[in-house]
Amino acid sequence: MPLTNKIMKSNYHTHTYLCNHAIGTVEDYVKKAIELNIKTLGMSDHAPFNFLEDRSVRMGIEDYPIYLKELSSSIEKYGDLIKIYKGLEIEYFPTHIKHYQELLKELDYLVLGQHYIQKNGKLKSIYHLKEVDDMKIYVKTLIEAIETNNFKIIAHPDIFLFNQENELTEEMLYLSKMIILSAKENNVALEINANGFRKGKIIVNGQVKYRYPRKEFWELTKNTGVKIIISSDAHKPKYLFDEAIIEAYKFATSIGLEVEEELVMN
Numbered sequence: 001m002p003l004t005n006k007i008m009k010s011n012y013h014t015h016t017y018l019c020n021h022a023i024g025t026v027e028d029y030v031k032k033a034i035e036l037n038i039k040t041l042g043m044s045d046h047a048p049f050n051f052l053e054d055r056s057v058r059m060g061i062e063d064y065p066i067y068l069k070e071l072s073s074s075i076e077k078y079g080d081l082i083k084i085y086k087g088l089e090i091e092y093f094p095t096h097i098k099h100y101q102e103l104l105k106e107l108d109y110l111v112l113g114q115h116y117i118q119k120n121g122k123l124k125s126i127y128h129l130k131e132v133d134d135m136k137i138y139v140k141t142l143i144e145a146i147e148t149n150n151f152k153i154i155a156h157p158d159i160f161l162f163n164q165e166n167e168l169t170e171e172m173l174y175l176s177k178m179i180i181l182s183a184k185e186n187n188v189a190l191e192i193n194a195n196g197f198r199k200g201k202i203i204v205n206g207q208v209k210y211r212y213p214r215k216e217f218w219e220l221t222k223n224t225g226v227k228i229i230i231s232s233d234a235h236k237p238k239y240l241f242d243e244a245i246i247e248a249y250k251f252a253t254s255i256g257l258e259v260e261e262e263l264v265m266n
Helices: 026-035 061-078 094-104 132-147 157-161 170-185 194-198 215-219 243-255
Strands: 040-046 083-090 109-112 116-119 122-125 189-193 201-204 207-210 228-231
Touching: 026 040, 026 061, 040 109, 061 083, 083 094, 094 109, 109 132, 116 132, 132 157, 132 170, 157 170, 157 189, 157 215, 170 189, 170 215, 189 194, 189 243, 194 243, 215 243, 228 243
Parallel strands: 040 083, 083 109, 189 228
Antiparallel strands: 116 122, 201 207
16 A cells, blocks of 8 residues: 655655666656655756766766656646755765856756765775764765755764764764754754655664664754754655654654754745
8 A cells, every 4th residue: 555645745866877876766756746745846867976986876968858858848747736946866066066156057056975084095885884083074074065055964973973883972972962063153054865765774782773774873963953854865856755754753853853844045
């Protein structure tokens, strides 16, 4: 029996077949969003970025015009039924400011999805971060990115805690607070990423927890005034609303967080 959406009014983190690890065209997602009575859909496929050589997880430069054409076509065809924003998800590197600025000439917003840090001249995946020194680089990178005003949303900001299978230390909590306060000061939304609920759990001191969203991080956002959204991080149209979305809203409610129903992108 299909799920009935009565809680999710917008989604800003959505991927298409062009990123090489998702399925569905822009129109597929738009039609599914309309079916689900979602009022605002932000498409944010993984941005083309020559600096990152791993093409399997992002669209190529040659595919970007196709993406823009699909967006324009869907806006023209369905714009009276749903608000559609044009966006991309991308990593931040301080040497590539012009790239973000060029992308924003044609887009409504960028999502910061930081999947790598730079360390000793090399890239390191955030899924391999374990040491506090690496976490400091991640946090410094996020804060630099936030302060450029090129990004409206920080995707899975707590993912730097992915490998922490013990209680978080005071230093890790302090680093978390730095991200939260920077986002608040710069009016950037933090995302509770529903894709984390679709992935594995861990046991921390006898308690079952998700690798992300990490509850300890989100508890720190309470009463800070930072904007919080829930996004699907959908890699299939059916993920625009599924059990993971329901779990995300339960998660936010259990902590006592107020979630934004909609963001203004332009």
